Amino acid sequence: MINVTFLTADGEKIKTQGLAGSVMGLAVEHDVPGIGGDCGGVCSCATCHVHVAKKDLARVGEASEIEKDMLELTDDVSEASRLCCQITLSEDIDGLEVKVVRE
Numbered sequence: 001m002i003n004v005t006f007l008t009a010d011g012e013k014i015k016t017q018g019l020a021g022s023v024m025g026l027a028v029e030h031d032v033p034g035i036g037g038d039c040g041g042v043c044s045c046a047t048c049h050v051h052v053a054k055k056d057l058a059r060v061g062e063a064s065e066i067e068k069d070m071l072e073l074t075d076d077v078s079e080a081s082r083l084c085c086q087i088t089l090s091e092d093i094d095g096l097e098v099k100v101v102r103e
């Protein structure tokens with residue numbers, strides 16, 4: 001199982017586990033507030049915006065050009081911003097922590 005912890009905008013910590021799919025899928029499955037997943041994960045809505053914890057930035061990697069374009073249209077963007085539908089669950093990201101940007 002791959003562990004991902006979401007810190008919501010109001011400070012709640014939600015610990016989740018999953019085997020496959022995306023971090024957005026895991027959030028929706030666990031009703032994490034602030035993660036909409038409106039476009040179904042095709043990188044065209046930005047309702048899955050998160051800030052990746054500093055310790056995890058390197059292993060999560062950079063956003064693709066398409067994802068960066070989408071982030072440009074989004075509020076509260078930082079260097080830690082990712083659209084979590086574009087982060088695939090894998091052993092490499094086990095223990096990932098992300099902060100949900102939207103309320």
Ligand code: FES
Pocket residue numbers: 024036037038039040041042043044045046047048083084085086
């Ligand atoms: S779910 Fe739409 S951009 Fe991630």
